[in-house]
Amino acid sequence: MFDTLSEKLQRAFKNLRGQGTITEENIGEALREIRVALLEADVNLGVVKELIEHIREKAVGQQVMTALSPTEQVVKIVNDELIAILGKDTARFNFASRPPTVILMAGLQGSGKTTTSGKLAAWLQKGGHRPMLVSVDVYRPAAREQLKIVAGSIKANLYEGDLKGENPGPDLVERLAREARRDAVNSGCDTLIVDTAGRLALDDDLMKEMERLKKLLAPQEILFVADAMTGQDAVNSADAFHKRLALTGVVLTKMDGDARGGAALSIRHVTGQPIKFIGTGERPDAFEAFHPDRIVSRILGMGDIMSLIERAEEKLDKKKSEEFAKKALSGDGFSLEDFRDQLRQIRKLGSLQSIMKMLPSIGPFQGIQQMADQVDENQFVRVEAIINSMTKKERNNHEIISGSRRKRIARGSGTSVQEVNQLLKQYVQMRKMFKTVGAGGGKLQRSLMGQLAGRQKFGR
Template identity: 75%
Template sequence: MFENLQEKLQRAFKTLRGQAVLNEENIQEAMREMRLALLEADVNFKVVKQLIDQVQAKALGQEVMTALSPGEQVIKIVHDELVQLLGKDTARMKFASQPPTVVLMAGLQGSGKTTTSGKLANWLKNGGHRPLLVSVDVYRPAAREQLKVVAQAIKANIYEGEVTESNTATVERLAKEARREAINTGSDVLIIDTAGRLHIDDQLMEEMQSLKRLMNPQEILFVADAMTGQDAVRSADEFHKKLSLTGVVLTKMDGDARGGAALSIRQVTGQPIKFIGIGEKYDALEPFHPDRIVSRILGMGDILSLIEKAEQHVDKKKAQEVATRALSGDGFSLEDFRDQLRQVKKMGSLQSLMGMLPSIGPFSGLQKAAGNVDEKQITRVESIINSMTQHERLHHEVINGSRRKRIARGSGTTVQEVNNLLRQYAQMRKMFKQMGKGSFARRMAGMKLPGM
């Protein structure tokens, strides 16, 4: 996410970080590079101009010039201005005082509207709500079928209804019936997946406006593909003028290396980004936190989101048990190793997890290394461990040459790969054993740090 923009901004700030004293000339040089980086990232030119002017005015102020580390002070100003640009606080969903809360999903065809409707239902379900999905796209039977498949996958309720004619009257009837169904079944949120178009047309807008009048929704969310940059911003602006959107959902953010849509859309439409889609799985939707996204853009990482992911997917009790066994000496088995790998896989790809770490300081090399990570390697390691018997997983020392050949055949790997895994596992056990000893802690305490 935002790799290109992050890299270019780091280059712009490199000159500032080393300066003991800042003057107008080197601030303007950094601002020029920053302007270029933002424009190349497809950020709206008016937004870029406004941002650069505000940063420059504050950077040339007295408190920066007299600061202890002026370079870092300027980066803090950029951070604060970007957070302001994206909307200072995390935008929350509005819920009706009298259920059901109606959420109208709007957007062009191909933006990921139907999948996002399912992801939103899944997110609400995990938050203790009872969502009901309905598709009112009567023009494309495949769209209605797609929502049905999505609802089954996330085990959410869906109202199908009958479609006899493809017109606005049928759309309105389906929406009314779905609201009645939501009341009868005790669903507290009704998510309406509306018809998409390849481009904005009058019929689409009229239908959306009549749905808005009929359903009086609490939320009208515009779903946009982040990778389309300024096209997404223009479409959002058109929809907002006709429908008064309450928020935006940006999909495919995990593949957006530039970030132009994310940085422009709120400033242009005046509406906040409420959610971002960060993958294909149904749990890959998360609330948009402006401060965390800015930290990522500026290479400071997003440790809070990483901790939240770990809390969601890692079994805390199990992890503590494994840690206790591992540090006690001989307790860390290949079965424990496999369980740890599975828990890491649940959190997402290694590339996305490494992307949440800072790209400056001691972590600087990890971001580049993330691109070279072979995700299939984890699957191969898991296959090797799965090909072992229970006894072999608990007692690795019994794995001799003939057993290694059998394990390699069963896992579709080579004996060399099995040997590598066993060697790495042995090193890991040895390290845990040392960490568990009191002498290890004493040695660490007795170590002198450089310069002390």
């Protein structure tokens, strides 16, 4: 979502290259471009003014590191200031000393509150917790049904309650909330996530209902769910909710979309409350803790390698990856079946576009993010279909795949003989490459095997 902002900041930094020192003149030009880039990204005007002033002060002041080039100096200063705006550390999640921990989800209708409630439950489950979900939106029957579907998809506990024909209103909302907390205690759930009613716009009735729920449940977390695509509207709504409810944090949804990033860079400065989580897709696991330093790294074109590594460690089968590495680097090579299994592993990490977006857009990776939009994800499907159309004997010995077999494989996979030939050619080239690496005096092979053994030993 920060593509445009990142591109314009890179342009501002580029204009400083070749300068011997930072002067009022050349930093002024760069700051003008940075200001425009931030405003076009829908960053709050007050945030932009403060940020620009801090950058100017540090860039031409005593704090400049003389060992760095002007571009490096400004990049470092911008990096530090953006992290300061977003919060220097990853925000902590508050748990009750005596379960259940109550989490009140707040937000306007359409912000993704119900889906986010489910994602938060899935995130808690991964951490060893036993969450329960409850919807107190008694005004829209579809809202309660949606949460039921979400809870079922992640196998989370759900308190449905019985509306008993009561008229929708504050009394029914409070009864459901009380019963849900009691049921969470009785069923051994250590967390209760309360999905509240939303409105199309801010209104006093909504706020009063939220205030009553806060008084009744004394929640440890009051999380405001904001749609990052709405920019400053999300910031203004968060500010209004915070003034009435004293939010403990913010969750930004649709961070994988085409938003300009202004909400992420403004919301903490305006409300004083940290962004705790971000939603990065539709799936229940497309939800992660918000790391200010990693987001800033993405904005400045330096990628987010740490998040990519964490995703790999979480999603990939370490044993299969190690077996594949040993087989590939040995003289025997690896089979088409192994190749297919590795493609399946890679697809667990998410779309290839999302993986490429985490790589730096500078240095040896320069231009790789621009290529991300040109990637054909369906190619993975076609490759797997081709390999699946082979017999086990063919997958284990590609040399027996004759012309007639290739025609049969193409028909079975719904592809062409040319595509089958191309896959086999690429596979043979990969085998040769791995064999060369593995046979390179054995030194690289021993080094890689040593690293694998070390990671296995220390559980990394």
